[in-house]
Amino acid sequence: MGFSSAAIYVLLGMCALMKGSHGLLARYEAETGIKPVYTLLRVNMSNNYTVPIYRLNDYYTVRLCLDKDRNVTVTNIGYSNHEGSDNISVSYDNYTEIGYFQTEEDYSTEHMWSIMRNSSQVGSKTELRQGPHELKITLVDQHDDHGIELDFIELTVDDTDGSFDEVSFWCGSLFPPPM
Numbered sequence: 531m532g533f534s535s536a537a538i539y540v541l542l543g544m545c546a547l548m549k550g551s552h553g554l555l556a557r558y559e560a561e562t563g564i565k566p567v568y569t570l571l572r573v574n575m576s577n578n579y580t581v582p583i584y585r586l587n588d589y590y591t592v593r594l595c596l597d598k599d600r601n602v603t604v605t606n607i608g609y610s611n612h613e614g615s616d617n618i619s620v621s622y623d624n625y626t627e628i629g630y631f632q633t634e635e636d637y638s639t640e641h642m643w644s645i646m647r648n649s650s651q652v653g654s655k656t657e658l659r660q661g662p663h664e665l666k667i668t669l670v671d672q673h674d675d676h677g678i679e680l681d682f683i684e685l686t687v688d689d690t691d692g693s694f695d696e697v698s699f700w701c702g703s704l705f706p707p708p709m
């Protein structure tokens with residue numbers, strides 16, 4: 531009995547530590563809040579839709595509404611790519627580039643837009659101040675004329691006191707797209 535209680539406390543402690551050190555995962559489908567004309571039906575992709583970023587310097591932005599100062603990490607960006615690889619820049623508020631990733635080249639199949647790929651973490655943890663921010667994803671270099679399709683964005687947000695609210699964090703726009 532005593533051992534079980536101790537084990538539970540150790541487990542609880544580990545959970546708290548994981549939450550404190552890694553933060554919470556906040557996920558946003560790229561097609562959320564965008565007019566249907568700008569989305570593409572891709573049944574193998576997350577939530578069945580993507581958003582094209584095809585031409586050089588085309589970009590996608592998502593608004594963040596910080597209820598307080600928080601540390602935010604771009605943990606993963608889901609995308610699909612056609613043929614040649616591209617360089618994708620990720621920045622905050624139009625000027626602070628936190629990093630970039632290179633998309634995976636693939637000439638193997640006709641269905642490349644339906645192959646889900648992951649950027650993994652981009653840049654390092656950034657402290658964002660309370661208030662509105664904009665996360666921008668820009669096609670800065672491309673090796674073909676097709677760019678990428680953006681599927682989803684995953685951020686890890688530090689939440690030391692349990693006050694994080696994901697809908698507010700995405701400025702209230704965390705809803706499925708119109709069908």
Ligand SMILES: [Ca+2]
Nearest residue numbers: 612614676677
């Ligand atoms: Ca491409």
Ligand SMILES: [Ca+2]
Nearest residue numbers: 559576579681
């Ligand atoms: Ca999607």
